[in-house]
Structure formats: structure tokens, C-alpha cells
Amino acid sequence: MKRIVPSPEERRLYNQYQWVWDMIGTIEDYEKLARYIAGRIRKHENLKTKNILHLGCGSGCLDHHLKGQFTITGVDISEKMLESARLKNPECEYIQGDMKDFETDGVFDAVIIPESINYILSKEHIGNVFKNAKTPLKKDGLLLVIVGYDPENFPQDRTTVERVTNKNKAIELTFIENNYTAYPQSNSFEATFVFLIRIQGKLEIKTDIHSLGLFEKETFADEMTKAGFKACFIEDQYLEEIEQKGAYLLVGKSFA
């Protein structure tokens, strides 16, 4: 399958409808994932981790939980997501940038990439992300990547439906997501979204499409090794319960 050329309207969920993202993924929803990440950092660190670079930080829900233990710098491609992150976490630093191609003056004990590496669509670009993660890391620093989707366990043509309402029930949202791939002909998949938004009962229907990468574990490990990390995979049921079946953690230890 040829990759669908992203339209300028793609990823409205993060740009035009960022508030929809905040309704389906609340601060409370991120507590378990934050605990998991903090625990894994403590388990694998060689340095006592104090400051973290969070690539693809989104709207700051995860950082809200991590900032008690760590100093966080977040990078995201979407200015709208960053606006929301700054409101939630004024004590964190947020920088607009593409994780494939950014520079920072900071020096970090750990870099985390949770739930966003699948936005990288080529092996070469995955390599660039890991090299960019390595540059500001201290020697013996840690790279943690949560890979959400794996070709072996891909939920082909799965459709999920979630319903949420805001506090005063003025907004009712039905969030429909479908995942579809032509793997192995293609190393990508489409996440297609339909939002049924009822504001004071009045219906609006919105759509969105995200093109995401679908690469084998070995591809991630090879690119991590080439970027100067010792890589290992951790598959655990707890992470699959928080994320979805097939999600795993990739840990890289910077050795130079």
C-alpha cells in the first residue's frame, strides 16, 4: 500500500480539536502510565535521574504526575498541545519542535518517548530521533521508548468506541477510532477517527486521520544501537493493560 499523503487537515485531534484529546485522556487517566515510567526509570537508571526530556509530550497530562519527582522539559510538534501543557504545568519547560530534527542546549539524565514513536514513518527518521535523544543525554543516561503498536500483534481493522461527557454534561463526546494496515506491504497504518460532538444536544460530526509507523522490534533496536545505545526490550502485561496488547517498552542505555 502506498502511504496516503497527509492532508493539511491531518491530525486535527492535536491542532484544531486539542480539547477533544483532553476530554478522552484526562490527567487522572495518566496516573498509571506515569507510575509505570517512573518505576522503570528507577529500575534501569545508572545515574540518579533528576531531569528528563519528554519527546512528543502532548498536552502535559503525563508530566503533571512526573513533575513531582523529576524536572521535565517537553518537546512537541503541536503548538496547541504545548499551550495546554503549559497551562497544566507552568513549572515545566516546553519547546515546540519535531523530534526528528530539533536541538536543545539542555543536558538530561533520561529521555522518554511514550506513545509517540509510532508517529515516525521511516527507519531513517527513527534513527534521527534516537540520535537526537542521544545528543543531550549524559553518559550512562537512559532512553525509554514505549512502542504502542507492533506488527505481530496489530489490531487489524479494530474499531473502538469511547463515550465521555464534560463535568457539567454540556458536551457529550463519542470518540470512534479504527486502525488499519496493509503491513507487510507497508510499514504504516492509519488511525481514523470520527468524533460525534454534542454541545447542548446539538450534533457536530468531525473526522481525523493519523498516518503512523509500524516497524518490527528489531528495526527499533538496530536504530537504537546505531545511535549509541545498548538496547533491550521489555514486554510486560502491566504495560499492555495500560496501553494495549502488543505495546512494549524499549530501554536504551547510553554507553559513551
Ligand SMILES: C[S@@+](CC[C@H](N)C(=O)[O-])C[C@H]1O[C@@H](n2cnc3c(N)ncnc32)[C@H](O)[C@@H]1O
Ligand atoms: C499520543 S500523544 C502522546 C502524548 C504524551 N507523550 C503522553 O504520553 O501523554 C502524541 C504526541 O506526539 C506529538 N508528535 C507527533 N509527531 C511528532 C514529532 N515528529 N515531533 C514531536 N512531537 C510529535 C503529537 O503532537 C502528540 O502531542
